[in-house]
Amino acid sequence: MKSPAAWRTWAVGAVVLAVAAALLVAVGPEGAGAGRAGTARGHRWITDRQGRALVLRGLSTAGDAKQTADGMPWIEEKDVAREHRALGTNFVRFLLQWRKVEPAPGTYDRTYLKRVAERVRWYGERGYHVLLDMHQDLYGPGTGGNGAPRWATETDGHTSAPTDPWELGYAEPGTVRAFDRFWGTVEGGGRDLRKHYVGALREVAGHFADDDTVIGYDLMNEPWGGSVQGPAFESGPLARLYQDGIDAIRTVDRDHWLFVEPSAIGSNWGFATGLPRLDDPRGDGDEARIAYAPHLYPLPMDLGGGYTGDTKGRVDASLRAWREQTEKTARRLGAPVVIGEFGLDVGLPGAMEYVEKVQRMADEMGAGFAYWSNDPGSWAPWDAEMKPTVLLPVLDRPYPRAVAGDPVSYRWDEAEKTLTVSWRGVAGVRGGTEVYLPERHFPEGGRTEGGGRQEWNPKSRTLTLSSGPGAHSVRITPRG
Template identity: 55%
Template structure:
């Protein structure tokens, strides 16, 4: 397997029998549902709820000698023109940030900042993700597996790390396990490693604190506890790492959102996380985001999203959704789906992606597909960035910002009558329709903004807003044809009142 891609194969039959996974699942019953709290959302400086829709950029970072993704500025523009995305989970590497203990590579941070600017100039929100898989490249002498940690922070005690066709199995190699145990200081021998990691985040925050494009910091990709698994890991060293990183970040940046993940084993499949509520020392409301990943177990076991397999995957997704809600309520945090994806050549792949977009719409969460590479998983059919099947699914009407508390988002693509050249007008039942229900909130200003794809909304959109008190609500509507964004602003929003915005294709 190339380390430049995120290939998932039906390997977990073998992994599931390992004692480490049995231990990881042991804490599921210990997690109980809390009483639902008020919904929380990632908000902008006008108080509007943000809907984040985009990609991870990119798997190529893992093997690149400069730890940078393959993209150019023109590629960022091409992505927007093709799919209208507004979010990127941009991979960075600890090994590149801190190549030697306490020494930070400013040239690398400058290169990352250049790429952040490419996105920021096009209205994207950028999440910086400190990525790791299999701890780091130096867990094996020939660097055949892993990315993330620098060589000086990799302590395997000489234990072996054999290459595996099934990449996840490298997590169970003795040297990989020992490297994680030393990092989490389970061994008691290296308490300095977590400190260095937290300090590295502090330096990243210093560099990007004043960059308006950077919406957040994802503290660690898919944490793995080594020999310590389940609630003992999440409530112990993982929570402690998050506290230290948050403290360092808040020393430089009090505004940006901090994204946390539970352990990957189990949580990615839909089992509960045991992460405790985390304090945020910033003034005002906390800005902690729960950012789980979703790789339903039936799909990891090789089932396609067709026939009986589709029903099994849908059941796993429902379990994932419920347990994500439970964890988010406990954390008092909004949710962003940090990763989901699959090989787009498989049967039912497009339907699966559409399902996950519907689920995240209904949960009012953001989402980042893995990934934007041209490797069979991403939106491109070739290295010339010809749009593939995924691009059509991702080029979807969605709200970018909602002027209030979102209650429900629904997108009905309709029939062929709603597309370009079709016979259906804006009132045709076959027309595509985006529906956004929200409650007006005191102090929230600005319009609700929705992205409308050219294929289904060739001439923009016709917007209607109804109030729960009865009748249509007066609103101004502006269409930005270049960005394909429709802005709808209520004339006199009444706090506490519910509104329903419906957008259908405008008549030619």
């Protein structure tokens, strides 16, 4: 028999899921609206130090860092080399933990940050761009989750029991109270935990401000409002934390990008977010470097379903709604888009069709992505014995890593073995357009139509195209 607290947890969770499911059914092709045709005309891009637009493709590293005592992921340098060689990725979302950055109030563990920096160097030596992600789930160890230090976990005697699925743990009384204490939305005094969190963000940014491999900082993974939800949370406590974090980071790092996420409940499934536009002390417009990094987990799949049968239609509706809401929010924020997470068990029916569909959608949107995750197992490109899964060849696809100007469109047609890339060259951008051509599709390199002078590097599988201002378009097919 359930205790009263257990019944309340179950009831809250059931209501959340039931309302979400009802909304998802209501959002069909008519309600979702048509997505923007082609790719990113008028779209903002994350750029490198040469001014080139970056198309970010990679994995999150790594889920096991949530639980390890030292906060480090499972990888060694050889694993980074394997990932780069097998997938041609140029991006990694590297998990950090507040519990490790600030193990005691006001005390920062610089040894931890140095160990993170060592792993960032492994990626940097292979041309990666690293996003440092301040990660949490279910708040912290004191509530059955990870992220926050125990000293920053205030539950006022409320407890949190394990749940199935794990996401229902967000409705546990102890977890709700810990978040309420963090956000300062519950009556009574106490420490300003948000100030500590912002201080930890500033410490991380200060450590990596001069590191060119680091592309930016994800300010909080999947924020949750506790007892305050929806627009009231996103436009209130969450926006205030983000603005405080942005302002603090800019005192030590003027250049790196700052990535913000909406509340995961709802927005992951394609519902609207109330996250408002945020100010970057760097300036407005093109001077601002704030990126939008929502996650993508359509509700039927978030509940463990595959991409098949009746579920497929509901997932497609969710994807259309998610794209519409994401593009709408990105315009409001004036921000480029990176899908901070998407993924699923590769053994589910239709899983690879779904992954390919999301990749095509990202191409059409001009969005980067970090697949979840590189942890060996059923969600990854390799299994527990480090043997490739069916996911690896699906992720290993051609794409332009960096574009010397403003991308207009890029599209991979696997049936025709053709990659097309179009862009408008911009004066002042240095370097060429770099295109990754995997060996599985381009064993002898690529043959091009258009694109001007070119250079092929068979070791990195990179074709570099030289161009100047004006319109450019190239069609790349396998050589030989």
